Amino acid sequence: MAVIRDIDKALFPIxxxxxxxxxxxxxxxxxxxxDLALLSIVTGLIENQLTSRSNAVQLPDSPETNVLPxxxxxxxxxxxxxxxxxxxxxxxxxxxxxxxxxxxxKRVSDVIWNSLTRSYYKDRPHLQSLYSYLTGSKLDxxxxxxxxxxxxxxxGYSDVHLALSEDHAWxxxxxxxxxxxxxxxxxxxxxxxxxxxxxxGVSARSWLYVNNKPVICTRHMEVAxxxxxxxxxxxxxxxxxxxxxxxxxxxxxLYDLGHLKKYPMAIxxxxxxxxxxxxxxxxxxxxxxxxxIESARKYYNNQHVYPYTYQGGYYxxxxxxxxxxxxxxNASDVIxxxxxxxxxxEIYKEFLEIANELIPQIMKAESSGFEANTILKKPQCFAxxxxxxxxxCQWEEGSATPVLHIGWAKPLVNTISKFDSxxxxxxxxxxxxxxxxxxxxxxxxxxxxxxxxxxxTVIPKLNVKEQSTxxxxxxxxxxxxxxxxxxx
Ligand SMILES: FC(F)c1nnc(N2CCN(c3ncnc4sc(CC(F)(F)F)cc34)CC2)s1
Numbered sequence: 001m002a003v004i005r006d007i008d009k010a011l012f013p014i015x016x017x018x019x020x021x022x023x024x025x026x027x028x029x030x031x032x033x034x035d036l037a038l039l040s041i042v043t044g045l046i047e048n049q050l051t052s053r054s055n056a057v058q059l060p061d062s063p064e065t066n067v068l069p070x071x072x073x074x075x076x077x078x079x080x081x082x083x084x085x086x087x088x089x090x091x092x093x094x095x096x097x098x099x100x101x102x103x104x105x106k107r108v109s110d111v112i113w114n115s116l117t118r119s120y121y122k123d124r125p126h127l128q129s130l131y132s133y134l135t136g137s138k139l140d141x142x143x144x145x146x147x148x149x150x151x152x153x154x155x156g157y158s159d160v161h162l163a164l165s166e167d168h169a170w171x172x173x174x175x176x177x178x179x180x181x182x183x184x185x186x187x188x189x190x191x192x193x194x195x196x197x198x199x200x201g202v203s204a205r206s207w208l209y210v211n212n213k214p215v216i217c218t219r220h221m222e223v224a225x226x227x228x229x230x231x232x233x234x235x236x237x238x239x240x241x242x243x244x245x246x247x248x249x250x251x252x253x254l255y256d257l258g259h260l261k262k263y264p265m266a267i268x269x270x271x272x273x274x275x276x277x278x279x280x281x282x283x284x285x286x287x288x289x290x291x292x293i294e295s296a297r298k299y300y301n302n303q304h305v306y307p308y309t310y311q312g313g314y315y316x317x318x319x320x321x322x323x324x325x326x327x328x329x330n331a332s333d334v335i336x337x338x339x340x341x342x343x344x345x346e347i348y349k350e351f352l353e354i355a356n357e358l359i360p361q362i363m364k365a366e367s368s369g370f371e372a373n374t375i376l377k378k379p380q381c382f383a384x385x386x387x388x389x390x391x392x393c394q395w396e397e398g399s400a401t402p403v404l405h406i407g408w409a410k411p412l413v414n415t416i417s418k419f420d421s422x423x424x425x426x427x428x429x430x431x432x433x434x435x436x437x438x439x440x441x442x443x444x445x446x447x448x449x450x451x452x453x454x455x456x457t458v459i460p461k462l463n464v465k466e467q468s469t470x471x472x473x474x475x476x477x478x479x480x481x482x483x484x485x486x487x488x
Contacts, residue, residue: 379423
């Protein structure tokens, strides 16, 4: 039965952001493993107090003097003991076993699941923490997964860890994390698969399970996940700046301690916060987005999309359109080897927004003025644009569910035809047949890192000089040809 340590009790009542950073430091550095329940309750309490209607918007000055409302030890202790009671009273364990079992993990998931409010709006913000669970009996899909891992920690199972894809969460357990299990729901209107093993069939090829390259968390990375899940939003347009500052300080703490090395999305989250309000002049946000990409390439065989869309979004917001096209082409290069399934709505929306909102806006901006340095004169931009579209077409190939529809075609043709024919004529694609083999056994079944080992690029080598035939998806082929004949 873990209790809140005296060294941590001494930090209460919490009045400043720096005190919260001290609590996290003491948990991350000062003990065998950080107490997930304690840290989730503390951050949930602060987030909910500072983003609820009642709170007037204050402008913070600095983490040292930034005044927070007083957060009393008693409030935290009561919630902490309540969570321990809920878990230990409902899950009897003859804790003789060193490792958790599927039955144990399912029972902890059932305790959380059956204690949630019957029906509530699951996508609401601020439903990710144990504070939300203990005071409102509401959790979002990530929150359920996190609560199950925190519950297993309370029961003494140090082998149960969070596994994270870009849009789903589950657990690994047993010797070397050799077992895995669904413990939460995903998306809308899908029957939950709790207790089952992770996608074996077609779903294994969907982006949702990142070709079995999820982020497998340590306890310290589970702390990074709860910090990443902090949501400073006061409403759709405004953030509570103290909460954002707290999240940024805690992410830097985790970064400096090395716990974000294998967590691309957390590095991307930190990059977004740094872009808004830079805290570390020695590490610009642009290098954080690059680090996230390097991490995904090194540890996850470049099978994650978000590191590239984090970077593309940054370039777009800063009018660096040539670079944005390159990031988006790289994102498309990841998705093209997956099969699109109905579980992949989130990333579908991401590509749809890039293709039908962001790129058309860039085209408009670039063809309105007298842009001397316009991307419309740059063959590399046209090449990356084709790669972007081609990846989406390949994503659709072999998938049970179609991706493209007429809504994609108009902006696509509009965009391609904005490039002059002499610019388009300079782009030729030399494709590496073997690498372009989509979804054949080797790519999806091999466990060696294509990326790490040969570090070859799995993309068509762009050779902007020579003439050669291309191996684009027929759609792109036809459109490019149509452009050349100026049919469009
Ligand atoms: F690529 C950019 F456009 C993005 N901007 N925000 C992005 N997010 C926000 C943060 N985010 C995340 N950030 C840290 N860790 C995780 S684990 C996870 C999946 C699930 F919620 F557990 F189911 C999501 C996620 C999801 C991706 S991508």
